[in-house]
Amino acid sequence: MALVGNLKDLKLANIVQLNCMEKNNSMFTVDHHKVNGRIYFSDGNIVHATYGNIEGEEAIYKILQIKEGPFRVENDVPPPKRTINTPWSNLLLEGLRLIDEALEAKGDALSKISKGIKNINGVNGVLICSLFGEILMEEGIANGKRAAAAMAFILRKIDKVGRASKSGAVKAGHISGKADRKILTKWKDDVVELNIDLKANPDGVEQALEKIYASFQ
Amino acid sequence: MSNVLSGSLAYIEVINILKLLVSGDRDGRLLLQKEEHQETGEIYLSGGRIIHALCGNYLGEPAFFELILWNHGKFAFDPEETTAQKTIEKDTGTLLSEGTQHYQAWQKICHIIPSFRIRFKKTGQEPPPNVKLKGKDWEVLNTLEAGELSVTEIADKLNTREIEVATIMAALMEAGLADIGASGKPVMKEVVSSNFFSNLENELVQIIGPVASIIIDDVIEGFGETRISFPKDKIPSLVEGISNEIYDPAKQVAFQQLMLKKIKSLH
Amino acid sequence: MKDKLEEIDSVDGVKASFMFFNDGELVYNKLAPGLDAEIYQEIAKDVVQMAAIFDRLGSHIHEYDLKYENGRVFAYTQNNYNIIILCNPEVSVAMLRLTVNVAIADLEADKKFQKRTSKIETSRRSYLVRSNMDPESWTLVETVN
Numbered sequence: 001m002a003l004v005g006n007l008k009d010l011k012l013a014n015i016v017q018l019n020c021m022e023k024n025n026s027m028f029t030v031d032h033h034k035v036n037g038r039i040y041f042s043d044g045n046i047v048h049a050t051y052g053n054i055e056g057e058e059a060i061y062k063i064l065q066i067k068e069g070p071f072r073v074e075n076d077v078p079p080p081k082r083t084i085n086t087p088w089s090n091l092l093l094e095g096l097r098l099i100d101e102a103l104e105a106k107g108d109a110l111s112k113i114s115k116g117i118k119n120i121n122g123v124n125g126v127l128i129c130s131l132f133g134e135i136l137m138e139e140g141i142a143n144g145k146r147a148a149a150a151m152a153f154i155l156r157k158i159d160k161v162g163r164a165s166k167s168g169a170v171k172a173g174h175i176s177g178k179a180d181r182k183i184l185t186k187w188k189d190d191v192v193e194l195n196i197d198l199k200a201n202p203d204g205v206e207q208a209l210e211k212i213y214a215s216f217q
Numbered sequence: 218m219s220n221v222l223s224g225s226l227a228y229i230e231v232i233n234i235l236k237l238l239v240s241g242d243r244d245g246r247l248l249l250q251k252e253e254h255q256e257t258g259e260i261y262l263s264g265g266r267i268i269h270a271l272c273g274n275y276l277g278e279p280a281f282f283e284l285i286l287w288n289h290g291k292f293a294f295d296p297e298e299t300t301a302q303k304t305i306e307k308d309t310g311t312l313l314s315e316g317t318q319h320y321q322a323w324q325k326i327c328h329i330i331p332s333f334r335i336r337f338k339k340t341g342q343e344p345p346p347n348v349k350l351k352g353k354d355w356e357v358l359n360t361l362e363a364g365e366l367s368v369t370e371i372a373d374k375l376n377t378r379e380i381e382v383a384t385i386m387a388a389l390m391e392a393g394l395a396d397i398g399a400s401g402k403p404v405m406k407e408v409v410s411s412n413f414f415s416n417l418e419n420e421l422v423q424i425i426g427p428v429a430s431i432i433i434d435d436v437i438e439g440f441g442e443t444r445i446s447f448p449k450d451k452i453p454s455l456v457e458g459i460s461n462e463i464y465d466p467a468k469q470v471a472f473q474q475l476m477l478k479k480i481k482s483l484h
Numbered sequence: 485m486k487d488k489l490e491e492i493d494s495v496d497g498v499k500a501s502f503m504f505f506n507d508g509e510l511v512y513n514k515l516a517p518g519l520d521a522e523i524y525q526e527i528a529k530d531v532v533q534m535a536a537i538f539d540r541l542g543s544h545i546h547e548y549d550l551k552y553e554n555g556r557v558f559a560y561t562q563n564n565y566n567i568i569i570l571c572n573p574e575v576s577v578a579m580l581r582l583t584v585n586v587a588i589a590d591l592e593a594d595k596k597f598q599k600r601t602s603k604i605e606t607s608r609r610s611y612l613v614r615s616n617m618d619p620e621s622w623t624l625v626e627t628v629n
Contacts (some may be wrong), residue, residue, distance in 0.1 A: 031618065085540050119277040119304065133624050144543075150537050151629035157530045158550055166518050174549040177538075191518050204274035206600055207376070214376040217548030453578030460585075469587040477586045480579070 008068035013092055015073065020044050020088045027077035030069050034131070034159040037063040040079035046088045048079040056083035057091065064095040109216060110137055113187065116212035122200025127151060136190060151193045155184055172204050188211055223293035231260075231285045232316050235290060239265045239309055246298035251290040256441065258284040261300045266309045269302045277304035278312075285316045286323050286380065315457045323380060326387035333372075333379050336365040337386060348392045353377075357385045358394060365398035407449045420475055421459070424468050432462045450480040452480055485597065489513050491569070495583050497575025497590040499555075504528035505565045506606045516570045524568075527557075529611060531568060535561040536608040540628050549577070560584055562592075564604040 003015070007030060016032045016039070019026055023044040030037045039060065042046040051059035084091070110128060114137050117126050125140030133149035141147050158173045173184040183206055196205050226249070239464040242265035244434060258272035260281065272280035304311065314333070337362040344350055350358070360371045368386060370381040388456060389395040414433065421429035436458035439442060447455070456476040463469040485503060490513055492501040502512035502524050510524055521561060531548065538545040548559040551573070558569040558580065591597045612629075614622045 031563040056543050107510075119275060119279050121271065121274050121276045121280075132620065133627055137536050145540065146628050149624040150541050153537055153621055153624040153628070157534050161527050161550060161557055162552045162555075163550075164519075164523050164530070165516070165555060165557055167550075167557060167570075170551030171553060173548075173551070173563075175538075175545055176547045177543055177545040180543045180545060201274065207373075208274045210376045211378070453576065453582050456582055457578045470585070473582055474586050474589065477582055480582070 003073040004068050004071070005069060007066055012064060012066070013096075015044065015071075016041075016088055016092060019073065020024045020046070022098055024075060025072050025078065026075045027079075028071060028073045030063065030066060030071040032063075032066045032069045037066065039063060042076070042079055046084050046086075047082045048084060057086060060084070060091050061098055064092075065099055112215075113192075114139070116215075117194065117209065120194075120205055120208040121204050122129060122197045123194050124197055125193075125195035127191075128187070129191050129192060129193075131156060131189060140195065141193070147193075148191075151184060151191050155186065155191045158184065172206050174206070176202075183209070185209060185213075222386070223291070226288055226290050230320065231287055231290075231292070233312065235260065235262075235267065235285075235316075236313060238294060239244045239267070241265065242244065243294070243296060244299060245294055245296035248293050248295065248298075249284055249287055249290060250292070251287060255261055258287065260284060261298075261302075263299070267282070267305055269300050269304045272301060272403055276302075278307065281305065281312065281316065282319055282380075285320050288327075293411070319380075322384065326384055329387040329390055330349050330368060330383045333368040336370075336391075337361060337395050338365045338398040340394055340395050340396050344389060352390065353381075354385050357382055358389055361395065362470065375478070395413075408445075409447050409449055409452065421472065424472050424475075425463055425465075432459055436457055436462070449483065452476075452483070485511055485512055485591065488591055489567075491587060492569060492580070492583055495576060495580045496581065497572045499570045499572060501567065501569040502528070503565060503567050504532070505601070505604060505611065506532060506608060507564075508602045508606070511623060519570075528568060528584075529616065531559045531561060531566055532608050532611045533617070535566070536612050537625070537628055539608055541611075558584070561608075562588065564601040 001115070015028060018024075019028070019041040020154070021044070022042050025043065026041050028039040028041070035052045037051040037059065038049060039046055046060065049056060049059040050064065051062040054062060086094075114126060114128070117123055126138065127135070127141045127144065127147055127153055128137040129148035131152050133145075133152040135144050135148045138144045138148070142192050154173070154175075155170070158170055162170050163167060170186055173182075175182045175184065179198075181196045181198055181202060183196060183202060185192050192209075194205065194209065196202060221237075231247075231249065238245075238247065239262065244263050245261070247260045247262070249260075250256070256273065258280065259270065260267060264281040267281070270277060270280040270284060275283060292409045339358065341483055356375055357371055360366055360374055366374070368379055368383045371377075371386075372382045375382070386395060418429055418433055421433065425432070434444075436455060437447065439458060440447075440454070442448065442451065456473065460469045460473050460476075489501050489503060489511065492498060493513060500512065500514050500516040500519075502510060504510050504525070506613065510521060510528065512521075512598040514522060515521070515524070535545065546561055548557075548561070550559070554573065555575055556571040556575055556599070557569065560567040567588070568578065571580070612625050618627070
């Protein structure tokens, strides 16, 4: 094996550059949340890539978005086919541009949503995170990283209960204790947690939140 | 609490009251109170700038734009009531100008849409050739397929603000596509008997003492209802509201056990 | 116990309710359409795992009101047992809550029930093990721990 590591320590762009400039004939593999991504290098260029069922340039752009995961690079692995003809430097530039664009759009949407949430009476904390527990936005929440992991876990369980009980897709979870009240919802693929005052009307808060989501449709 | 300015919203518009207070560089709170559902709203000023508004589930600008449409009920300005909250960033001049436009838009339709609670129906006619309907207009019209609905009910279904639905409904009525429903008024619900509350109060006094009457009235007010016409189907929610005010867990349970028996006997 | 579940089952909009003791015993009067006892067990375990995660965060949660497109699931997580209620979306929530609160108070005042629950040694935390869940959920649990 030529190279083994984790993408959180070594940038994919550097790995691509290395393999192309060394004119290696190699295969880069990464496993990301149960999906396998591969990039085939031949004679100084990228010639083929796969990400799950996706092939070609689109697979490259998907793989470029992976921020962490174990990878390996093996030498002398011939590509099964050729699906990419664009020079590697162009691929990297385009890929990074697409990522920036998507992040900006998402960032914009999230910032509008969190602004809207601030206008809801009764909300005293907000956490938005991915289903993998990565924090996207938080305010007024203690111990963000643990809270995000917990909420991602909870929403996955809520999803699972919905499927098992044949109740369909999740709309919202209202979770209450003596000193806590939370509303958990999904926005696109992310988890939105609102901590609300005990005296607030949770249905009213949920309705106000739905109106914010509706303004993005 | 001192009242520098108070009166009835039937004689002066909220936006004009605010213009007066802003031009006087006032600090304080403008409290608004609607008659029918005893809803209240608050708008706070600091040095003549509007800094915070509160109305039902909303804070800030959304609350402001709701409150300036209120045209019946009472208002009172208290210069001693202040707040540390700052939910409105927009420049007051701009806010007042936008508010005026919003109010005027509402004025145009409020004689067509007399109330958000009256139900409307589809006329079944085709849109006239000069009328172009947009996506949201069709959405509103289509909600009437299943039967007559009020602006409030449609706004709820479509997760849209009531004023937006009302504006669309007014346009649909002018185009001949919708009309006030045959049912006219909202459906009347079955209400509790005349001695329900006196009985309830007697039972609750045994559990928590003389404060029972105040708690019952507070909870009823919170629902926007009155003792005289309290809907039967809201009794479980009433019980929930009252038991949340009983802090002793044993007494809370005793009350709930009693009320569950009563509710079962009503059906 | 079953009589309390029957009372809950009689609330407008309730499809079926069941009780799950943390030591694994399942009690129910009827199965909701399309479901079996194994599915009840699966749902119950997911609920206990949720409660265990909230324990780790120091939040003492006892009520879950989960709204879905075609249904609503309520879960009440007490120390050693849980009550789970499968409902239609239009269930009478206030009536259900009132019925459940009274049922729980009656159960916990009952000596036989007290004896039953006092014997339970299985903790909620013991449900948070790798073998009980998918790898991604386990990673999340490790972060919370």
